[in-house]
Amino acid sequence: MKKTLKEMLKFIDGEIQGDAETEISGVGGVENVKSNEITFAQNKEFFKLAEAKAGAIIVDNDLAERIETSKPLLIVDNPRFSFAQIASLFVFKPYHSQGISKKAYIDDSVKLGKNLSIHPNVVIEAGAEIGDNVVLGPGVYIGHNVKIGEDSILHPNVVVEYDSKLGKRVEVHPSTTIGCEGYGFEMGKDAYIKVPQMGNVIIQDDVEIGANVTIDRAATGSTIIGKGTKIDNLVHIAHNVEVGRNCLIIAQVGIAGSAKIGNKVTIAGKSGVVGHITVGDNTTLAANSVITNNVSANSFVSGYPAHDHRMERRIKASRKKLPDLVKKVRKLEKKVELLESKLNKEG
Amino acid sequence: MKKTLKEMLKFIDGEIQGDAETEISGVGGVENVKSNEITFAQNKEFFKLAEAKAGAIIVDNDLAERIETSKPLLIVDNPRFSFAQIASLFVFKPYHSQGISKKAYIDDSVKLGKNLSIHPNVVIEAGAEIGDNVVLGPGVYIGHNVKIGEDSILHPNVVVEYDSKLGKRVEVHPSTTIGCEGYGFEMGKDAYIKVPQMGNVIIQDDVEIGANVTIDRAATGSTIIGKGTKIDNLVHIAHNVEVGRNCLIIAQVGIAGSAKIGNKVTIAGKSGVVGHITVGDNTTLAANSVITNNVSANSFVSGYPAHDHRMERRIKASRKKLPDLVKKVRKLEKKVELLESKLNKEG
């Protein structure tokens, strides 16, 4: 596939300097870009490297004004961002354009959109609705009354249990489970009984979910993942959790039942959030930490229990001194005792 | 579906006050219950809320005696528990009543019970036995000589490797792996060789297992999950682990090889248990902790290494004082030194 710089302006905002008909057939990093590819540069040094090899270069206004070059330029506000957008034009899209496989099982009552890619071994149960341009990879399971919004992509072996609602442009990576039952049991005389999980999961538009993730259905009401939020692999999200918009939830994080996470919250890898608490907007939780209480907006927290990140850094630094501190205090106690006895004798 | 209060007494123990023929078509929480639904109340305040909306209310004896109402009541020992039981009558059962799909592959030697729901893309290998009323969701794999007890439900894409034995009324959520090989390797001259994992997994009656869980087969003998134990999502249970009856094992917990967990043990989210140790009955391990030594019965432990929970709470509270403590001790050292020199001078 080839695209001219001019054609790229259909997908990104920017200006061209040089030949707008320059044909580009891929993207590359500054170190390994080829002469028919486009790359980006954020300073003069990287620009020189790029200039020697690339077919065209993405830069911002600032840099464009400070350089002279015969190389075609795409001048944009945020070169990294525009580069990512352009790269996505060239990346391989593995599950598209297959139509509906005869090896898929689709209930007669399912409402199917246009231009679908439904692969072998897909199962779609009664009452489901599949939007236009949706891709369902091999082995995907779509439960009763599930709704998948247009332009969504579900990779192989994803399971979406009944009543779940996925928005538009949602992408779900392999073997992830959406809408499985929340974990709720009540002890009777001598055995647990399940508390029925009668709610569902709502995934809003533009959410991306990694591989082997689990998102539980609500006990009643909905577990909600807000618009634009991105979830990494092996994350667990329990019943009735609400995650806001544009959050980043990194690998192996766990969020316990009924926690409310604000917008633009980042939760780094292996961290946890306990149930029934609230995390304010724009908050960051560092890696391998656990939030155990409400956290206000714009916080940067870490540790277990998580508190101010700078405090936790000081604690972690002091921690190494602890064995010595124990010895020092023992020594001080003896010295003080000695001083006391001396003074008492004298007094 | 509708059930009268009278019909509900087939499923739960209790008494009716008011019209036993009251028809109920669902359950709801006290805030959103509808006039044709049943809810429960545990005190007068909630009862008032419920009375305004619900079709019937579940209460205990105590509360029933303290209120006057024309609303039909179900009077029981444990309202939360009975509510859960009744709710389960109304909850959607997605994989039932399908018969045996022609798109399933079942070896001729498999022993099939009555009233099965075997969905498309199920594979059942030679020598397996499937009990009455078992539901196998789409994409489920049942290995050689596996036994699935009656009334069990396996959700889509569950994998049960050869020789595993599942009891009655076992429920397994999507993409969980039961009976995969334990992790055992022996270093030779310059490469690891696998220690063959020749045992199996035994899941006893009434066990529930979440989504994307892994339970390894034993090296020799059996990995065992005891009757009534409930396992949450993304849990790892290694080879030769034995978990007792009625345990709760919350999300993302890991239990290392040959650990023995007693009955009614609770292991909270993200916690771990190291290999070859014993955890006594009725013990609770708090979240994000690691048990590294034998724990006696009826303990409440936390931390890493896990020890008495109250002690760990005190440590966590003191931890914040550590940076200050370092400074204070440095100050004290100087002061004591000064005192010593003064006293020596005076002496």
Place this chain on the structure above:
Amino acid sequence: MKKTLKEMLKFIDGEIQGDAETEISGVGGVENVKSNEITFAQNKEFFKLAEAKAGAIIVDNDLAERIETSKPLLIVDNPRFSFAQIASLFVFKPYHSQGISKKAYIDDSVKLGKNLSIHPNVVIEAGAEIGDNVVLGPGVYIGHNVKIGEDSILHPNVVVEYDSKLGKRVEVHPSTTIGCEGYGFEMGKDAYIKVPQMGNVIIQDDVEIGANVTIDRAATGSTIIGKGTKIDNLVHIAHNVEVGRNCLIIAQVGIAGSAKIGNKVTIAGKSGVVGHITVGDNTTLAANSVITNNVSANSFVSGYPAHDHRMERRIKASRKKLPDLVKKVRKLEKKVELLESKLNKEG
């Protein structure tokens, strides 16, 4: 299946003492070995137990010289290792010898080796190459241009996304995802955009990967798992990670993007490695720890942040004294104050 001791010498290095035609039909631990099975013993005590029951016994030269027995012996360098090798001859191999199922979907362009076991519901996309003797369990997905080396085994529902390259004798357990997109997003004005993940995953020869593991494709270039490395269940390996040869990566470990792990590194359960750092050869990271900085070769580290393991042990031991330490320091402060005031008065 039966094998004589003589036949076993085709698979292991060693010598026979006694009847080389002794027929063996399985292996067993010293406690439960049967008269037609072989076991191993590493000292006289275990040898006596073994001698009473086993059909033959594996020992090393040292032990062989110190005992007298009429029992057939296999004399080897490392009895545990040789026992594991022999056990693997007898262990059940569930997915072999099925040929190519008619219920598999294989693109016409796929290059298929000889002697394959391709099970129902397998999907193999265009351009893939499958080596001789490969086993693909039910529900396995093989993406475009994937290469699977000879003698590899993929258990049910494994997903291998496009362009991934697996070496020879690779084994992958159920529901594991290889080659899913790395986690890379760039914030624009008010939404994240995906940074296209255009690289791939390379799994070298003799690697074993547990169940429900995720290994992400590189942004550009390759995520690499070195020859002979063994990965346990529920592990996450991010984009552009490079893991060396003969590493052990235990359950629930997470390795963040672009980390470089040397050869013969052991990372124990639930531990993490942050992105963009280097871990030297032969290093061990204890369980439930996090490496946050480069670690030199031959280290034994633990804690968060991980540092020298003995230091961490001392810190963990001192930690219990922290609440008391706080009290002691408060007491000392008062005493020193008193001493100071006394001295000042006297002075």
